Structure formats: C-alpha cells, structure tokens
Amino acid sequence: MKKVGNQSYILNKPVNIAATASIVGPKEKEGPLHQFFDQCLEDEFWGESSWEKAESKLVKEAVSMAISKSGIASSNIDFCFAGDLLNQCIASSFGLRETNIPFIGLFGACSTFVESMIIASALIDGDFATNTICTASSHFCSAEKQFRFPLELGNQRPPSSQWTVTGSGAAILTKDGTGPFITSFTPGKIVDMGIKDANNMGAAMAGAAEDTLIRHLTDTGREPNYYDVILTGDLGYIGKDILIDLVSSKGYNIKDIYNDCGVLMFDKEKQDTHSGGSGCGCIATVFSGFVYQMLQEKKYKKVLMIATGALMNSTSTQQGESIPGIAHAISIEVL
C-alpha cells in the first residue's frame, strides 16, 4: 500500500470482494432497488420483541448469509468489522456475539460501512489478514426512537428530513479472488459546515463529501470521469444538489456520473421519504445489493463510493452544537 498525495492510498495488491449479502425492511422492499436485495422483510419486528433485537438479527443474518455465499469457513475469517447507529453499537455487538470471529466495533455514523472496508483492505494489503467481513446496519424504528420521536407521535417531518433505512449489508473481503477489487481509498477528515439542523443532515455532510472527493481526485490525479459512477451515501436529494454545486465551484463537473444511495433507495414521490434514505444500512445495502451486482455484470467497471456520516448524537443537538460531517471514499474496480 502506498500513500499518494495528502491522504489517499493505493493498494499494492487489490483486495477482492468475495461476496456480499443484503437484507432490508418492508419499506425498502417497495423501493426501486428491491430486486437487488437478497432478502426483504415483511415487518420491521422480524419476529422479535423489540426493534433493537430486530436490528441485531438483521446484522446476524446478513453476516451469516455473506459467509455462506463466499464459501469460506467462518473459522478462517480473521476479523469482523461492524458498526451501527444505536448507542454503543449494540446492534452489531449483540448480533455478532455468537459468531466466534474476532470483532472490531466501529462508529462512523452512516459512513461506517466504507470505514470498515478501508480498515479491512489496509489490513489485508499489509498481510495482517486474509479474509475479513465488513458490515453495517440501521433500523428506521430504533433510529427514530433514539434520535427523534416515538413512532406514534402525530408530528410532521420537514421536507429536508431523511428516512433511516431498515437494513443490513455485509461484504467479505479476501486476499485472493476474481474481483471486483478495492484498489484505493481516501479516508476523510472531519468537516464542520456549521449546520445545526438535525433535520438537514445532507447539508451538514455535503462539505465533508466535497472535501474527500476533491482530495481523492487531486491525490490520485484522476478526473471524475475516470469512474463510471460516483456514489455518495447518504446525502439525500438536498445534499446531492449541494455536493454538485460545491464540487463545481472547485472546477469539477460530476453531474452526469454522480448519484446518492439515499436517492436511489426510495421512490420519493410514492413513498413520501422527503429528502431520501439515510442510515448506516443505506450505503451498506445499496452497495451489497445493487452496486455489487452491477460490478459483477460489468455494467459498472470503476466505482467510487463515498460514505458520509453525521457525527452527532441527540445530546449534542439539544446542546445546540453544530453537526460535524465525515466522508470516506473507496474505489472499487473490475480488473
């Protein structure tokens, strides 16, 4: 692995993505990407007594599905990197407590999935690991309960609010294989644009996405059109528009090749999801379901995934703090 520019890294030997798995909830099932997911749930409790338990089950099932798809024995997996939005990441740790795989819990808000892939590929590239699993999850109900209001409260969601995706995505990263491959990555810096409105996460995170994207392009000397598609997750409609503007003010045009996982996940008009999807599970399931299949079918050959996270909690919001954003980029190619 060699460092290029300020904060980007090119892997010596591209890391293979051996298998992915994605499980989503009932609302995601009604969305435009439903045929790409491995499993769609009929109800958000999934037979459990609480949403937190249901989210843990999402993690558990997605991970075991990815492991069985890859054909690798779980005893041969060196690390499991996982994270979610619940306090102290209990969805991941409770979901994976019976796996017997060395577990590293991560928190990067909605950027967790790419964060985990960055760490995993660095370890594999450095010969510290052979097989790893990366996973992230979120659940609409448990997230609403923790960050916003009770589900039965009769309130109105503002047009800038985003809809937390119920779902979990998992990917198995290995040293050897036939691809698609992770070839380079750019871990992001924390960028605070001074936005305080917790109902406008896209605007709060767009600055971080811009910083990481421009950093990645300058460090690697690439133009945006090096990629077939640049995907952020999850700026939503408003954040997506803002990112296009911010990047164009720096002299790059990404309009034609750029999209956002939160935008792709739901049908805004029919599903009334306002600014689109969000949550750790959004980019995790869109990647594990949709993007991975596109890469396998060689419809996409070079993809830049930029996962964005809003690094706040409900206490910081109540104390009137602004929302710092983070964005991590990873490029995935079919070689």
Added chain:
Amino acid sequence: MKAIQSKEEYQSYVDAKTPNSPILKNCFNAFWVGGLICAIGQIIFGLCKSRGIDETNSYTIVSMTLVFASAFLTGLNVFNKVGKFAGAGSLIPITGFANSIVSPAMEYKSEGYVMGVGAKMFTVAGPVLVYGISTSIVVGLIYILLNTQSLVLI
C-alpha cells in the same frame, strides 16, 4: 457557482436550497382539523349542559373525552397519520397532549413498565406540565401579593 467562503455563507446557501414546508396547505389542514376537534368538543359540551351538568364539569368531560379519543386512536396506530396530515391541527388541541403521553408510553414498553412506560410517558408532556403548573403557581402568588388586604393568609 462560486466557492463558499464562510459558515454563514454556507448556511444561507443551504437555506435557499432547502425546500420549504407547504405552509398554505399545512395551515389549511391545521385549520379545519383543529377547528373540527374544537367543534366536536363544543357539541359534547352542549350535550353535557343539556343534561344539567355545570359548566366546569362539562369542560372537564370534554377534555377527558377528547383525551380518550386521542389515546384510542394512538393505540390503533391511526393518530400519527392524522398528525402527519393535520400538523398543529391535532397537536395544539388537548388531543396532541394526550398523544404525546401515549406515544412514548407505547414506544418504550420494551424497556419495562417502570422506567420504560412509566418514566418515558412524560418526555413531551412533562415539560408541558412543568411550565404550565409553575406558571399557574406564579400567577397565584402574584395574585396573593396584589390582593393581600382582601385575603386571609394562613
């Protein structure tokens, strides 16, 4: 567009980019749903009066009936749909107060009946009671100060 230099500039740019709530439609819905709830209250009030119940008790019966209706609809998972449509129209009447007690009670049942249902019930209603009751006590104290001559202080 030109590069954004400061946080203030970014904030005003974001404000311009963020769509506004459909305020006219929302106000129209709030008006007729809120008005309807009050009109139903008035009808109940009329029925109580016609049965010879005094005014104070009639108003209490109106409150309790509306609170029950709101709790019932919340329990049937219907009130949030009403609230999404009507906004302040169902929030501002006492139905909204009742919904703000019932909804966290249902939500936090998974944390048990004491610290879940019992404690979380007041996440929204608690502040309402704190400020309402405190204000009324201050009102009472001021009233005493202004009328000390005419009152027998215990």
Added chain:
Amino acid sequence: MDWMMILKAFVVGGAICVIGQILIDKTKLTPARILVAYVTIGAILGGLGLYKYLIDFAGCGATVPLTGFGSLLAKGTISEVQTTGFIGAFTGGIKAAAGGISAAIFFGYIASLVSKPKIKKQ
C-alpha cells in the same frame, strides 16, 4: 344545539391551530416546545383574566387548545387562592386540570398495555 357556538368554536379553535402550524413551519420549534409555549401563554392570559373572554366567545374553541389547558391551571389557582389562601396557589392549578391530566396518564398506560407501535406506512 347551539349551532352558532359550534361554528365559533370551529373558527377560533382552527385559528389557534393555524398559529401553531405557522410556528412549526417557519421556526424550527419541536412539538414539545410549541406545546410548552402554548400552555405557558395560556396560563399567563388566564392569570391576567383575559382568556375567559375568549372562552365566553368561543367555548371549546378556546378551552380545547392547549392554551385553554394553561388558562384552566391559572384560573384554578386563582379561585383556590380566593377560598383557601396561600396554599391554594399550590393546589388550585392541578385540581382544576386533574381530569385531563389523569385521563391522559391512565389512558396512555392502558394503550401501552394493549397496543404496539407500528411504522408509518406513508
């Protein structure tokens, strides 16, 4: 049935809700803050003796919105102060509003026993 009173309740109650809706859409106040503001304003207006004119005019159009709840607290305090003196400042408010508060707590508890929250389909 007093149809004129019902109409007045409809219009006044609706108008009070519209003010709340404007606050929701134009400011970033959460529902809790709006309810607190309403109950406090109602208690102040009730304490000043102004809210009763609105109640005389619109009946439930004034008592059903949360400002009415606030004014009831204040009204109860004052009348209790008049009859029992100092202690009334602390007992009057809740006494007057007890019906609504107790009903909300009790029905809320019952609803939590029998019902489970469900996701908004829309």
